[in-house]
Amino acid sequence: MCAGEDILPPGPLSGAAAGTVTFSTTLTAPESPFLSVSWSFKGVNIITSTSTNITEPGYSSRITLDRATGALELRGLLLEDSGEYTVTIIPDAGLQRQGKTTLNVYALITGASISSPPGVLIEDRSFTNLSCEASGSISSREWLKDGQMLQPGDRVSFSNSKRTVFIHPVHSSHHGSFQCRVSNPISSMTVEHRLTVNYGPHNVSITGPSAAAPGQRVTLQCEADSVPPATFSWMFNGNETQVNTSTFTIEKLQVESLGNYSCTASNMVTMLRNSTVLHLRASCTAPCWSFVLLLISALSLRGLL
Template sequence: MSQRPAPSLLLLFLLMIPGVCSQWSVWYSHSHICALKDSSVIMNCTYKYPTGHQIRKVFWTKTLEKDNGEFPDLSKDPEYSQRLQYLGNKQQNCSIRLSHVTLKDSRMYYFRFITYNPDGKWTGDPGVTLAVTDPPEKPVISISPSGEIVSGHSVTLICSSDSNPPAEISWFKGRTFVGSGGIFNISKISSDHSGEYKCKSINEHGEKYSAVTLNAMYPPRNISVLITGSGEIVSGDSVTLICSSDSNPPALNFSWFKENESSAVGSGQSFSALQSGRFYCQAHNQHGSQRSDAVTVTVHHHLGWHVWLGITVTCLGFIIIIIIIILFIMRKRRDAKTEDLTVKQDNLYADVTGRDVHVSESADCDDAQYATVTSSKPRRDRNAPDRRDTEEIQYATVQHHKNKQTKRSEENESQYGNIRIHQPESVVRRSNVETVEDASVIYSRVK
């Protein structure tokens, strides 16, 4: 009994025979294909098999590892089934179209056909290599640790960007280059590190940017006190002190202290100082507190305007009272002088004796009575300065004694009398004085 070789050995033997191997083949028009992401790519191929064989199945696969004794069919893969289209037939054409390629599609693909002959199977190996290229996608930046960034801590920035070929990563703060690579580390971050950071992802197909802002929190610093106006005030007035600080977040709590005193004297960003002393403020936020340098406030104890007003009114009152008193005294003195002058004039009255005079009645005069009065002036002293004495008007009471023997036809008649008035002895007595007599006519009503 003769033994037949196993089919696999027979096939191997046939392939070793010249001319038989060339009957089983797969030929790819391009062994390497480069495509852009989201584009469509066509893989052209042809195949050959010996005559007498009939094709039972054709398909493409992405692996040479068998699953349940056979290579997986790419058209049945969920990632490819909606995007893969077979353009060939069961004769010689084995081309396919793959749409909307992604970066994950970058690999080697193989065409395989199976005939009804149990030994009639063939895989085109090596296959077609597909390289999907892609400009960098927008980078994604993550911050570690997440949450609030406090001054003095370390912060790490991580940038990732899908691209093919892989993109180069660069870091910028504003427009200043600060580092490269997917990881950028900041140790002991401070307020100077706060700002916008950009991650740049670039390859030969394009570049993309993403940005993130670092906001470092820190306690109050650079505390200062501003004095509105001068630090010197008058008692009763006040000066306003304003506290300012640099902090993140901004300080909302301010306390005011007077040097050498433990308890606060005020609160709020501004404070009105009413007394002398050195004052300082203390600013607080959730990350700490700090105090300012002390400023000096001087209060001068001068009288206020209301006190000066009271003093002025009082002084004016005293001045008015004094003026009234002076006017009252002057009036009293003037009245006293007038009374004294009256007394002196009374002493100067001369006794005048009315003499009988001849009265002429006139038809044109209505009972007018006249008296002739002669006034004797005192003599001048020759040794005295040559000046004229002011003549004083002397008033005399004239009493007219009627002649009992004279009869009148009317009660009111015009009568005349000679009257001589003598001035006091003390005024008249002068040495070597010429007496000048001036006759003056004095009219008086004689009863």
């Protein structure tokens, strides 16, 4: 008796509930028909075909046997059809041959969703978790953040089945899109959940020239990383201004416009604020020396020289 690998391809086979699977053999039709072909499931006969067919009643409408090669088609798959199948073939001449394989039947994955507790999340202060649910036969769950595989770390951990990801505490890097991919060998589904983490303001900066020629129009732009977007206020040489936008514009640079411009970014949810300073000075070529002299005179009068 020869078992397995030369009669049936390597398994296991995978099938979808209510679908169809074919147990193919590696045999070609012989010149003389096989004397007998029989299939069994977990040791219980499905069909035995000699000059007549003996079929288990529960399979009579669900199977088709290819008598020439021994292949078996099984339709209307049930989850209970998962298990070991055995084929035994007796040729017209030669030794009996037998093969075994395993079928795994899976329910299609449907209805995937991600849920998380309600509430406002603030960086370094709030804890949260995301739970991934789905219907069907679930073989694996994978979590992704902005399309990249999510790995466990100092702030991220998973339940044993990866059904839930715990974030403790949240960080600005957790702001964005989380995906849960639920799969089995015959189906998969990916669902997305957007997590809002309030953070900042971080990385406050002012873009604009640090030096400009007399009479030039100068625009300073304040930026900050913040969720929700930061609000801005400006100070000039330590004094409050009436500018409360991200842009500070000097229409025409004068002596009185030179000095320190401070931008403060504020987040009304995190209740945090951060500031940065840009020192604006005059830049001159040969024609503007008179302006430089005027500047020196003005600074002297202020007692700064």
